[in-house]
Amino acid sequence: MTAETGTYRWMAPELYSTVTLRHGEKKHYNHKVDAYSFAIVLWELIHNKLPFEGMSNLQAAYAAAFKNVRPSADDLPKDLAMIVTSCWKEDPNDRPNFTEIIQMLLRCLSTISATELVPPSIKRVFSSENTVLPPESPGTCSLMAVRDKDQIPTDANSPQKEVRGSFFFFFCC
Incomplete structure (x- = not known):
């Protein structure tokens, strides 16, 4: 499970909140925050670019949490774009779990020829x-x-x- 701290650009939007918690109170979230972060990291690795480039960390957090802004997946192969975009859906319940993500990645990998893996x-x-x-x-x-x-x-x-x-x-x- 992800800790309650992290780096803004990679944190799931539901971790940002304008609601003040009482002392000792914690936010409730599940493994779907990690699916979101995984997709952002995967996007970053594929593009070799910082997600939300041109924004400060706080601007990136605000854009992701309150404006539903995500990095563009338009230039990704269709299968890979589907994986990434499904993992960073706004509603955590709509995001796949890691068993599903692995299955999607394996299907995607099976469509890639050996020369493309170089x-x-x-x-x-x-x-x-x-x-x-x-x-x-x-x-x-x-x-x-x-x-x-x-x-x-x-x-x-x-x-x-x-x-x-x-x-x-x-x-x-």
Whole structure:
């Protein structure tokens, strides 16, 4: 369950309230606030942009909670847009639970060809020239080592581990 604090841009609208609570009183909400936040994070990862770009944290919170503003999903594939927009519906009861989200993601994943799963070139965000990192760069090497470690058994008696691709975490739930 999500705590009662968080970062405004990613918090579900029902967590914002103009009603003052008495000392020790807590808001009542459920796991659907996490579905909302998941969708905002997923949108952010796909677009590589801050949600509610151009707004302060408070403006983003106000827009989401009181004007039902959400980031645009118009440029997403239809299946993925449906997942994201269903997770950030205004009424928490209309949002899917994570079992449903996983099923939607698996259906979406099954429609993607293997060539579409290859991640795009990684660019160096913090350098002024924005150069592509070569495979032998320290960051890339450490990522490749982690990936390779997940594909190799730890000892001769252990069974072969599955290859863990980009979407492996969706199969772990």
